[in-house]
Amino acid sequence: MSAISQSQKNQKRQSIMQAAYECFLHNGIHKTSIDEIVKRANVAKGTFYHYFKDKNDVSQQIFVSLSKKVITNAYREVRRQQLTDYLDITIAFVDSIVEFFRRNKLMLKLLERNFSWPLIESRLSQAPEDEELREIMEILLNNPYQPGRSRDEVFQILFSIIALCGSVCYSSIMQSEPTDIDHMKPVLYGMIRKILQ
Amino acid sequence: MSAISQSQKNQKRQSIMQAAYECFLHNGIHKTSIDEIVKRANVAKGTFYHYFKDKNDVSQQIFVSLSKKVITNAYREVRRQQLTDYLDITIAFVDSIVEFFRRNKLMLKLLERNFSWPLIESRLSQAPEDEELREIMEILLNNPYQPGRSRDEVFQILFSIIALCGSVCYSSIMQSEPTDIDHMKPVLYGMIRKILQ
Amino acid sequence: MSAISQSQKNQKRQSIMQAAYECFLHNGIHKTSIDEIVKRANVAKGTFYHYFKDKNDVSQQIFVSLSKKVITNAYREVRRQQLTDYLDITIAFVDSIVEFFRRNKLMLKLLERNFSWPLIESRLSQAPEDEELREIMEILLNNPYQPGRSRDEVFQILFSIIALCGSVCYSSIMQSEPTDIDHMKPVLYGMIRKILQ
């Protein structure tokens, strides 16, 4: 089986995922029917069920795929910047996520406020990107500014920051509440710096 | 304590709201049909449409009713404690919300992470409880620890704290992630104190 | 609520049952779709589900209704004949069933060979016709020709005779196997007389 036939095999699968992603963005997961997805993907309905159990199955897989993207992307951004200070690294990481959401409003719409750390963690735990994830985790969990804190405590704080970030992104980017993301960024990052110091 | 308290007139209307609330808690808003609601409320289907436009209408009204409760309840708690320090008042306010959610897990399930300030504000703007809300807002927006900040900035921070609170409550109370709410409370309040100082 | 509006209420229900019965006869239960039934009944699909859980539900109700008919009809036939001898009564009872099936080939098609006593018994146990059923049971279970047999034994024999009757009817009426019912009747009744003597 050649690499070409292999990719051809998953062509339909890919087009279904892409179509589903687009439908979800336009109408929300809930208001999207299998019918719309297969019509947009130009495949038969049966083909959908050949590759996915149901609508939830596709959305989960899209979700995993997107989450991987956000985190991996953020990690690479931060590494590229060759920062040395812990606070700078963390802010850069958060900023990378914020910017990703700003550029992918529609993904934010899908995730709503539910972009939290354990989700990502559990989803990615068996993925090959794990190595990259573990690296950034190692860096983020070693806060030299708070040497007395246990690793667990630091994780809980980090978790909360990610949750804060997701929630603020959703409100400010999607609804400009309490103001737009450009004005919220300094406020958010100021809060994070205070928390971590 | 009935989840939805209101005047005694319109008994049918009340029983529909109560039934809807219970159905939403059991199966989620989405998986609840008008049929289930009217059966639980022991009214005819047509009666539902006398009082509400559609399912979304009931859920919105329940939402408003619940949000009012959380905020009003928190306000009264704080006032009862006769605290004087700004940080203590804010923490007490947040704690009151956290405790409310802990006692009303199911309401938290409904709100998910979407318990944010503007939601409450816009919903309550014409309500008679407004007076109480304005009072607590006045107190919370006058942070003596950060005299240089504009009122808008303080509101944005406060907004973020409420969002953080909602998100952490959801994760820790509903999913014990990253740990249970009892362990998260000191972490959360520590973060809030740092942010506000 | 007048008797007329009452009957009007069940008008749709009745037309669905009638349509289902006809469809089942033409194509068999299995090859009949809900769509066909509602089209024949000239009602909306939802109306079907308003009155019945699913296709099986209608078929069960038709079944019960038909079974009641067979038994009640047989009982009345026998009573009308004012017979005195046990064998004559039993044969008359069986003959009434056979004749019913002969006139209602299509019902026989539905029942296939599954026309057995306990089925009828359990189905009718709470019905008002019970009284009639109990009367004929009393007569049939008191076989003066076999005084030594226990009531259980007599019931088992009677049960077997009914089963034999159903199976032979199906073969001879529907498939003329091994010959037609007119030729099978003396053979069948001869066998039954021998069994009971």
Next chain:
Amino acid sequence: MSAISQSQKNQKRQSIMQAAYECFLHNGIHKTSIDEIVKRANVAKGTFYHYFKDKNDVSQQIFVSLSKKVITNAYREVRRQQLTDYLDITIAFVDSIVEFFRRNKLMLKLLERNFSWPLIESRLSQAPEDEELREIMEILLNNPYQPGRSRDEVFQILFSIIALCGSVCYSSIMQSEPTDIDHMKPVLYGMIRKILQ
């Protein structure tokens, strides 16, 4: 003992039949899909259509194969016992069928009550086992206790007895109605003896 014994060639064909048999037993013919069959048989869907026209085709072939087994098995049992009396032979024949069904409840489930003589006869008419069948027919049709009866009449009685046997087996073995097969056997054989004498 594999339920479907045949030559070793066409291994795929055999594994499909075996898989189909197992699926039919578990879920009934109707609720079994080609998909399930080919998955259990570990062959591709296309392979199924190489060997069989459709699901009905397999089930027919399995049916024939099973029916042959019952009859041939009964014949050999009876011959092995070297009985001389007509009644003993007939009862032994019936008993062999009953015992077969008792050991193969699942086959009984497939046949339901439809185990009657003409079915077997027509199905087997061109089979090589015919010779054995004709032998046993010859014996069973020569009832010395009823010398006056025509051959047709005797066949009709025999046919009825087989039908009675199938029906009673189904009720008592599958549903223990009116009682279990062990208690029904003497009742059944008693009835048969009376019929044939």
Next chain:
DNA sequence: GATGAATGAGTCTTCATTCAT
């Protein structure tokens, strides 16, 4: 106001069958 029978469009899901590889 209150009822609940009736509607029928909309959705999910299954499955026998085909066919290019």
Next chain:
DNA sequence: GATGAATGAAGACTCATTCAT
């Protein structure tokens, strides 16, 4: 021969909404 991806018609079931009583 063997494969299994792809098809799409067909069927079951739901449910918001209307309306005559």
